Amino acid sequence: MSSFALKDSRSLTKDRLAREERRKRTSTQPGLFGIRSWKKSRLVMACVFGLVSVFPLLYMLSLSFQPTSDILTSSPVLVPTHPTLQNYVQAWSENSFSRFFLNSLLVAVGTVVVTVLLSSLAAFAFARYRFPMKEVIFYIFLAALAVPSVELIIPQYLLALKLHMTDSLPGLVLIYSSENLPFAIFLLRGFFEAVPKDLEESFRLDGAGSLRVLSRLIAPLSAPALAVVAMFTFNFAWEEFVVALTLINSPAHRTLPIGLNFFISEHTTQWGPLFAGSVIATLPSVAVYFISQRWFQRGVSLGGIR
Amino acid sequence: MNTTAEVGLEQHPVVDPPGAASQRRLRMTRIATPYALLLPAALLYGLFIVYPILRQFDISFYTWHIFPGVHNPFVGWSNYAKIFHDPAIRTAAWNTLLFLLFTVPIQMLLGLIAAALLTDRLPGRGLWRALIFLPVVTSWVVVSYVFAYIFAQQGGLANAVLSVFAGHAVHIDWLAQTWTGNAVIWLVSIWKGVGWSFIMFLAALDGVPRDLVESGRVDGASEPRIWRHVVIPNIRPTITFVLVLLVIGASQVFTQVYITTGGGPFGSTGVLLTYAYQQAFSFFNFSYAAAIASLMAVVVLGLSIMQIRLMRRNDDA
Numbered sequence: 001m002s003s004f005a006l007k008d009s010r011s012l013t014k015d016r017l018a019r020e021e022r023r024k025r026t027s028t029q030p031g032l033f034g035i036r037s038w039k040k041s042r043l044v045m046a047c048v049f050g051l052v053s054v055f056p057l058l059y060m061l062s063l064s065f066q067p068t069s070d071i072l073t074s075s076p077v078l079v080p081t082h083p084t085l086q087n088y089v090q091a092w093s094e095n096s097f098s099r100f101f102l103n104s105l106l107v108a109v110g111t112v113v114v115t116v117l118l119s120s121l122a123a124f125a126f127a128r129y130r131f132p133m134k135e136v137i138f139y140i141f142l143a144a145l146a147v148p149s150v151e152l153i154i155p156q157y158l159l160a161l162k163l164h165m166t167d168s169l170p171g172l173v174l175i176y177s178s179e180n181l182p183f184a185i186f187l188l189r190g191f192f193e194a195v196p197k198d199l200e201e202s203f204r205l206d207g208a209g210s211l212r213v214l215s216r217l218i219a220p221l222s223a224p225a226l227a228v229v230a231m232f233t234f235n236f237a238w239e240e241f242v243v244a245l246t247l248i249n250s251p252a253h254r255t256l257p258i259g260l261n262f263f264i265s266e267h268t269t270q271w272g273p274l275f276a277g278s279v280i281a282t283l284p285s286v287a288v289y290f291i292s293q294r295w296f297q298r299g300v301s302l303g304g305i306r
Numbered sequence: 307m308n309t310t311a312e313v314g315l316e317q318h319p320v321v322d323p324p325g326a327a328s329q330r331r332l333r334m335t336r337i338a339t340p341y342a343l344l345l346p347a348a349l350l351y352g353l354f355i356v357y358p359i360l361r362q363f364d365i366s367f368y369t370w371h372i373f374p375g376v377h378n379p380f381v382g383w384s385n386y387a388k389i390f391h392d393p394a395i396r397t398a399a400w401n402t403l404l405f406l407l408f409t410v411p412i413q414m415l416l417g418l419i420a421a422a423l424l425t426d427r428l429p430g431r432g433l434w435r436a437l438i439f440l441p442v443v444t445s446w447v448v449v450s451y452v453f454a455y456i457f458a459q460q461g462g463l464a465n466a467v468l469s470v471f472a473g474h475a476v477h478i479d480w481l482a483q484t485w486t487g488n489a490v491i492w493l494v495s496i497w498k499g500v501g502w503s504f505i506m507f508l509a510a511l512d513g514v515p516r517d518l519v520e521s522g523r524v525d526g527a528s529e530p531r532i533w534r535h536v537v538i539p540n541i542r543p544t545i546t547f548v549l550v551l552l553v554i555g556a557s558q559v560f561t562q563v564y565i566t567t568g569g570g571p572f573g574s575t576g577v578l579l580t581y582a583y584q585q586a587f588s589f590f591n592f593s594y595a596a597a598i599a600s601l602m603a604v605v606v607l608g609l610s611i612m613q614i615r616l617m618r619r620n621d622d623a
Binding site: 039042043045049050051052053054056057059060063072073074075076114118119121125126131134137141145147149150152153154156157159161174175177178179181185210235239241242246257260274275278281282285286288289290 | 337339340341343344346347348350351353354355356357358359361362365372416419420423424426428429430431433434436437438439440441443444445446447448449451452453455456460461462463466497500501551554558560561564579582583586587592595596599602603606607610
């Protein structure tokens, strides 16, 4: 009993030491830049990068609050001088925009659920089992990283026709999920392999089956990776354009990216409602990003590149 | 009679030594489990990715009609031969190549610079990191509309800023001319893409051992030398990874072109995939479009393998 406690506390101390060691190593002084006076110029440049990155989005936000007269004037208005919510009212009420929003949400959530579920199961097999042809199958899964969505739109369209899956939201979910599987399996496999073998052994000794080991042990320990997969998948499905453009015909089944097109007709573009709609379309992906951000760095550095 | 036989069977159910059957079942389960776990993903992937890849090759050898009941004659390689005699596709290929040559190096360079700026401690580091990555999570459709508005001929911000510098009113119709249209497409792509290589390089730089950097410094090496001999070799796998994925991504450029210029004027800003898409869904030349896409897939795959090989050789040297 006491020896256990001792061992525990010792390993805890070791953990802490390792953590501190790591922090010392990666935390900056001495950093990649030796000259301390660079700090100011680094700050200025970082500032420039940040502003350039965010400017078009802020501009869009500003435009969405401007009346049409300001948007179409020959001298652009950067900060709304006559702020109005008219664009939002118009965007939301016209063209069944709320319908598009709901469609996109259903498709994105559906894609996240299917992708996370199927890629977890597959990555679990790749990470924790030995079986014939394992690496061959794994590379077949990875091959699709080189042949992403737009390139396959023609055969996918023909397939969807054959399966009577055109103009259907579940059809989109299945195609989006299949396109997200390679990256998700690749990322999760690395994480799942990092879970110590003896933890799994002790779970198995308690009579846990494979699914239980996955859902109670490996998935919780790989939460950052799952969050990253969920975020990428959500954003993919939320903004996907080509497949939806090709497969969806009826207005009732449009998703947001192709729904925005409704604000543009042959001769005029309703810029105000278009940007209001764009802001609404952007908010969920930004929200998902900020929610998952705290796992993000770790997820990328551990799984992204090896 | 019947019942007694059954009872008799039940009384001597085990022919094998006790436990063997259950052990065999256990072994079968153990062999079957990974395949069972893979099955759902494999089914979905096989149906919507692998089958379409093969199907695309298949279609490209026929004159394919989308309407059922129409004869689809086998035409061999003639769809591929057509690619090399099509002047319009030369423009599209050229634009795709230009896109690749402009956007990939600039994205990588800017991403690396931003990562280098923000890898060490800096006031507001988390905020800058988040802002630089933000364009990545926004949608191509949305940012394409925003840039289309910024570069509008009437009342666009770009012309307004240029007017201030020029001292007179400037009315460039950016999206209606070949070079300026291309430039806008490159700009929006670089702007949206930098955050991705940034986050990749940031992760890589975090892994560069600081004691190596420090010992180089103690030995009196200059900062550029340290970067060249310590930092860059350490992040080389990431450089390869980012390069390969950006090249693949650049060959796939579609949405920003489709929305900003629509490939116009007269196809002069079109890229390979907008051209193939138009062939398929406006002119119903599905086979020709499939041939273009298949050829692209082969070229991109070859290019990726070549890049990885090249970078690996550099590594050994």
